[in-house]
Amino acid sequence: MDSTSAYDRLKARFARLGHLGDAVGVLDWDLAAMMPEGGAEARAGQLATLRSISHDLLTLPEVGDWLDAAERDEAATLGDWDRANLRAMRREWRHAAALDSDLVEAHSHACSACEMVWRRARAEDDFAAVRGPLATVLDLTREIAVTKSQAFGCSPYDALLDAYEPEGSQAAIAAVFDDLAVDLPGILDDALAAQGPAPIPPNGPFPAARQRALAVRLMETAGFDFHRGRLDTSLHPFCGGVPDDVRITTRYDESDATGAIMGVLHETGHALYEQGLPADWRDQPVGRALGMSVHESQSLLMEMQACRSRAFLTYAAPIMADMLGDGGSGWDTETLYRLYTRVEPGLIRVDADEVTYPAHVILRFRLERALLSGDLTLGDLPGAWRDGMRDLLGVTVPDDRDGCLQDIHWYDGAIGYFPTYTLGAMTAAQLFQAAVQAVPSIPDDLARGDFGPLLGWLREHVHALGSSVTAAEMLTRATGKPLDAGVFKAHLRRRYVDRAV
């Protein structure tokens, strides 16, 4: 009789699944950063086949049997990491096994079709054109949510959320967001009053090659390991690849040097998390990052907490002046700090500053729950969007292009994703505060371009944990308390009202 344990069989199967997922990661990066247009159909075939094989390998009946046997007979003898690994396996399996493959495929096709229509509908400001395809996506997403909710014993929205934010709960998020929503308008008013007139930015043009050289230098300063990663260009910046081969992308605007640099530092935060994941568990679920909010916390900690600080800009300003400035003005620390901390209510989420960003997310969180439950119809979505933007940010939405058509998420079937952005911002503030409390030299270190102490703390308290604990456990262990909106609010006041950091 074969004596291989059920858990060992699971490890072998999940290693294969990990390799398949990693291959998809590289092919997705290539699609965005390298692939010529003509390759689209072949690539779609490659990705669909890899995803379908992964789904099959994960949902074969033997996997459920192995999970049952390992949990029943073997879990007690496993170490902490292996037990956490087994839990992560069960989570992945639950999400895949809850749905039959016809539903998965129908949803996938509906999302692809809707996304294509959405691209034109957004360009032409024509919400009516995409309403039908979006209704189909929403119906199928609701079916997925309801099916999973019955299997998991939770609400439909929480069942969707769980795919992005393991153990997340809409009730907990709503409580934190409601708290934020109360205080944000006051912080925004105070920030607008405190920031003074708009600074005069440096004069371009800024050649892309020189922006890239500066970006590479600052990535290295921040600790990015180019032996295990690359920087390339793509239309929409992102962080992809695999932990020992992290691919980040950006785009360069030759008339504005500030955007790409901070975008790269944002993606560098994601990349440092990946590069710092536990090497001993590369192929296994427990070796991977926690959910999306923790991933976003790492990029926002790097960008918002560390790199937009006056401390870091003290270090970066002369380097930026040297590599991009050509002797022009606007490269002093104070001008850069004022540019990088400018607050202005606007229509577009991805262009929003740190103070107004949560309002964009809170609006989407409220609307997507109402859409899912049926309390809001698609016909009423554009109006609800306008009302929400007026109430939360005091801005008037002139059209749907810059309103409910601006983000790809819903049109691509991603409901339950938006809250992770603001959960990430709050987590970032709380982790950075704890890091500075533990290592008070961190602001001075950043002012000297030394990221070592900050990165060392993050490696120990976040990156090296992989998924061996939950996001909530990680945060509580690292900061002494669960997620607390107060820390984020205090950060906003210190930076944007006191203009102290």
Add this chain to the structure above:
Amino acid sequence: MDSTSAYDRLKARFARLGHLGDAVGVLDWDLAAMMPEGGAEARAGQLATLRSISHDLLTLPEVGDWLDAAERDEAATLGDWDRANLRAMRREWRHAAALDSDLVEAHSHACSACEMVWRRARAEDDFAAVRGPLATVLDLTREIAVTKSQAFGCSPYDALLDAYEPEGSQAAIAAVFDDLAVDLPGILDDALAAQGPAPIPPNGPFPAARQRALAVRLMETAGFDFHRGRLDTSLHPFCGGVPDDVRITTRYDESDATGAIMGVLHETGHALYEQGLPADWRDQPVGRALGMSVHESQSLLMEMQACRSRAFLTYAAPIMADMLGDGGSGWDTETLYRLYTRVEPGLIRVDADEVTYPAHVILRFRLERALLSGDLTLGDLPGAWRDGMRDLLGVTVPDDRDGCLQDIHWYDGAIGYFPTYTLGAMTAAQLFQAAVQAVPSIPDDLARGDFGPLLGWLREHVHALGSSVTAAEMLTRATGKPLDAGVFKAHLRRRYVDRAV
């Protein structure tokens, strides 16, 4: 009862296998052209898993059953292309199903291990260091050859050859090569006497960016579709990717502008073949290229027949002077023609000219058959190499680094591959002759930079056929006769002795 035919099931399975193979193609390209060193282990895992899944999907018992049923019950009702597709499926299946997966895996590991030792052994000129690992590779390759030969009913060498050159036969190759070997020394002597003193090449340096711009321009001239492909850099130039997304690579020597350009045009020949394969059969075996000798014929036709000709160089010389020359000398057609047709017996195959190249291949073909049969021991290999180089080319081999250690092939388990280079050169000469007979304007067209008529002929007579016929059938239909060494010999005399083309 499910009425899906066995052949339709095979088509669906082979489409999946095609997608997996294409994914491997992109990941292999990325490994060589993009991947940072640190990504090697993760990539090895991705590729091993994809290959292992492919092997499993191809050798599941159902595939053999479907093949039997389709051949028995359905073949008569299929059209020509579908019948050819079914034959190609059977061929792929035969190669995979002949071997048990333990042998495949042992061979794969032995090759990886041997290749690693070989890299150092070559650098240190230490054949003894790699003799043990090479013996293991050879033993396992022999086991594979014998096992397949029993399944296929052919000689062990032919069983290996068949993986690179479907329907190839060592007896037929030996006859052609022996014929060549008789006449080559005389052609070489006459060529050396005819070529005159070495020309003075243009003076560098030649910045890589300008070489690249020239390469892109000439690729476009030759018909490469950048909507469906890319040009990048890698240590060892190659052509990879997939038909609608062909990735070719080169490397730039800033002190010599001639090498990279002709290397790119060589790879462009491979790429044009891929881009010209029948679009209706993308995912199926019949839609893929014929064996390696036909593939090599397309690169050598482009490089040797078309682009090293005086006609093409008449067109290219002023463009090269303009894009690389900086007003210097050596950019006239005649100097470039003399540089690009220079003959000199040497030690290294990959640096060899068109006249001496076949001798390198004939030596390897003779030695690898003797190694496989056991007539030659590894201990005697270095000496046999020296003897062969002296007899065939009159050169003295000073060490093993530039002798039997120079090529990766045997150390990586590729026995039966070498003859395809010279079969390709002969096929190229024969196809080009037929193209010019059919379209006499081709040399004048090339002298105007118009590749349309040549490419049109190749598209119709080679590329668009995919694998719907055998290589021998393609050649006979396109040129009116089977492979004929006489055409290649006549080409060598016309170019290198008469110096007429």
